[in-house]
Amino acid sequence: MKTRGPLLFSALLLVFALLAATLPTDRVDVPPGDAPSVILRTMLANLENYHYQPVDIDDDFSERVYDEYLNDVDGARLFFTQEDIDAFSQYRHAIDDQSKAGEFTFYDLVQDRWMASLDKTQKWYEEILAQPFDLEAPGTFTDRDETSPWPADDAELKQYWHDYMKRDVVRQLADKREEIAQDTTGEEFPSLDSLETEFRADILERYQDWFKRMRDMKPSIKRGQYLNSMTAVFDPHTSYFRPKDKESFDIQFSGRLEGIGATLQTDDEYTKVTSIVVGGPAWKGKELKEGDVIMGVKQTKEEMVDIKGMPLEDVVDKIRGKKGTVVNLKVRKPDGTIQNVAIERDVIIIDETYAKSLIIDDEEGQEKIGYINLPSFYADFENADGNGRFSAKDVEQEIQKLKEQNVDGIILDLRNNGGGSLRDVVDMTGFFIPEGPVVQVAGRGSNKEVLKDKDRRVQYDGPLVVLVNQYSASASEILAAALQDYGRAVIVGSNSTFGKGTVQRFIDMDRTIAGHNDVKPLGTVKLTMQKFYRINGGSTQLRGVVPDVILPDSRSLLETGEKEQHSPLAWTEIDPADYSQDVYRIRHMDSLQARSARRVAASPTFTRIEQNAQRVKRQRDRDSYPLALTEFETLQQAARTEAEMYEDLFDDVVNPGVLNLEVDLEPILADESKSARNDDFKQSVSKDVYIREAVNIVEDMIRLEGTGAEKVGYQE
Template structure:
């Protein structure tokens, strides 16, 4: 795969150079035009299934872009849309001609309409709402027409704000009733006062919303325009503005360099909302959740810079920095005092990104479970911490606890590095193909595990759901094709069978006078199972299907816009693993248990009910009817309370190395306790352990060595 991608990169780079992409100011195009020109060219040359940029393409971009700008139809009027529609079939021409007239028009108009909306919502919220008036609101915004005039627009805003306030009003009425029931001397507020308080809550929410909108700059809106173009190619091709690329890198590696605190914009202030365990801020113990950062000073600067009123992204950029550098923060403490705190920046690891494991106890037996949130890796250096290394280490530690079986939990794992999948799969089989990858116009390339060592040759179960995607599907599919593991979970996984590469746009420029151009995540390949089938659209079908809360919700690849089609290629040369004695019988036993499981029947009923409620999009704005509807929903939902009350007969223990860490890290201890509590109520984990108990291993193939070598 690396060779194929290198050829692709070289081809595109040479093509870009030959087409004279340059950022010299005297040549004319500004940064926006340059980005449009460069990205459209790279898409045409590098995308796995490049589309023709024509009138039909233009119409799709137009629809998606306008919808992205105003999804609730609370800004644009019908007359605006009619004016915009002149460009409906011209966007393709603008792309070719390096023009952005359409974007300029929509951006300018949106800013005007948002300014009008600011005045509108304040005017509406100055007048009390009549919660006795019998009227309704529809939240099916796709079918909602654009307002024809200011009267319609004001009424649309009024209903939306009334809907928001009605929710707060209902909560306040219920809170007051609860207070009266426990304290007969409680001084009740009138409905007038409660309505006024509800309006003020809504006013505060809108104020925060528009403060966030004020932080958005022209370049942020232009990013929306670019992505309306690139996402027409497929759902996973995406343009990253520079700061978005930084976030993507952090998400994929689970690491950042900074102080180790999560920040939030609150009323023009930068507020600390979480201290990351193990980070510099946590170790220094001089800042805490709730503190406000007022100023930031770098170690090589004389003056501190005020971050009050600054865009959050810009403030974060000042606070972050390379490992070993110092930053001084002027902090307004929770108690109201002001203090200057000096912090030495360091590499911060986001613990929730990484694999974690636990010993599962059932009767007199021990099993292991490894939860893998994503297939993480460092995009600059694969040899640094990655998912494969961590999973391997966790399994080694679990083996030291003499476990009888292993569960790999890939639920909600959206994927990540392809190489980590190959490395992880190799922990469970002797050498052989794991996945096939095809670049358009080339023969498929087989990515194989070439190491004959097997780390774990015991019973193996993999848990998946509808949100297990991409790399998760590769691992589940490979283990299923080899009959190495039993897959338990949703009817099918997400269905993402494509490979993306992140391309730094700056590397293709001979000169650059406009600063960082960002990056393009581009679909360049498709992957296939070793049996030749694609997971694209179809996903991986579980050996044992169990219902969950997503069972009746459309969230898979097939439900996205512009997915690539399903296809298949010849199978790779592989041999089914012969370590199990009763593989098929174990699946049959599990299916029988699941069919009789009352908890799963209740979960399926709940999933159907949730789908039914999601389809409702008309709500009453009259208090009594609103209240009656909520009470009906609450009564219907009561029968599903037993889902949360469910308790397995399993117990969970952290590994010895984590118990040592917990002596110094109470946050880690709290996180693990919450995880174990969730697992103890998890019917899917319960069944996975039952399956492991049923699976019979050919003992000739077993070894007690840390690494098992098959002859």
């Protein structure tokens, strides 16, 4: 079963903040019913009342939900046949009426058929994997996806399962035989038949575990998937969150959680520790280790609870807790010994999500360039009392530290930054301009609001480059677009940013209906309430932000972005805002672009990146594979030989003078784990050709704009 779960688009969220528009105080009237019925009708009522562009709950809606849900449940075409689809088709135009009534008739039928298919296909794969594959039998396997037709009958579906698993065995054998061919130790390896037997056994174990997880999936998770097939009809970023899903989102968004600092996964009937968060409580305690199996959980003054067979999210819920409280774990070590481990919970900071800076000391050009990496526009709204981390505040501190080092320019890296807090992006844009508009927001009914930086301070008034790529989305696009429209920064990156120009807000559904206390909490709906627009009036929706300087990218030929999502809202435009700035205006953009183009054309690395883009596109488009081992090995070897041509693309150090700021060194060197992560960070920056070109552009700005740019001093 595919899961379009609520966290699928969480990285592309733009949190609704600073907006004058508020939700109406009227509550929706939902008739009595069980929890699923109340949740469904409340969700639809909220979508109808508050979504930016509500969808009529009619036959068209029904058709779209029908297709969305079946593709979500079985997008790989592994479980249903045309016979199942024929049984479902009677409800193709009935889901709208069922939804209004709070009924799940279509959902129930799909679930019944899906569970029956689990039983059927499990017997098939057990039967198939019980016998050796004919490794040289001819044949071709073609991947199926949601654009593929459904298998006509059980015979076709069973053959697909056979080929599906044979492809897996053949791929593993090809990998192992390549490893054996390259071995120089003289080690004796198992025969081909023995390896084939071993890999079939491994696949059987993996499939047994997968099917058990599917069977044990909580009903609330499966219903949530169905509800999200409905929200997906409205737009890609509207979704339903169960209470636990919202809690997980808050952790991801804030970059902090309270717990023991361990990553867990289901292992047979129990829960296994797969990793320990460096610096967290479990890491400090030194008793809980990777590979340990948790058998029981005990809270202070309570009995030990046996977690055998317990869903993973319930185990996690029992282990998580408030800072300062103690959880006791009954643990089976890899050697079979049983141990009780007591861990005091604490706040775990996921510091990779936070802003950090370096200095790139370019000895050739004798310039000192500041570099700020911002992974997301994070904001800890749950701890707004001063203890929470906010991206704008952190970036302001990094700017100040860089200024104290007398940098000649700054690079702000927003690559792969999927967005976040709207309040923070407005504040952050204001660091580079005097007071003025940053973004326009239009809600339902075309009511427009201009969000402005109202602080006349300019934290940084020098040369600025903003790095983006096709995964820079939402808040990243607001900042890049505003600084581009103001002529304040040079935007550098791939063909275009992601193209998400919509604003979401979380609505606690409990607060939108009266009564129904017996079935609360209902969960949360994240819905699109507004679209944002550049200050020049254009939208970033679908089109994104086109950089001033476009650099070759290995993924530039792949179809990505908002336009590739299901049901995206359309591109529109409104009147421009009144904006201007005289802090630092780029007056030689043509020259900057021409100089960069000459460097890129002369760069062997960028030439190879363009060639690699063609290879990546060919590999992404491939969906058919030979099933005969020898043919598969020939194809794989050709693909690997071609890939090896580009493995050293980013091996060379192109930024030799990458330095930490002195003020940051003490806490880094005092923590072994921080020091190791810092070394990795610096090494990645030193080999990044995109940062190298950004440095070159900053140096060009210094030379070209140094005397021609209008600069006015602003009080800090």
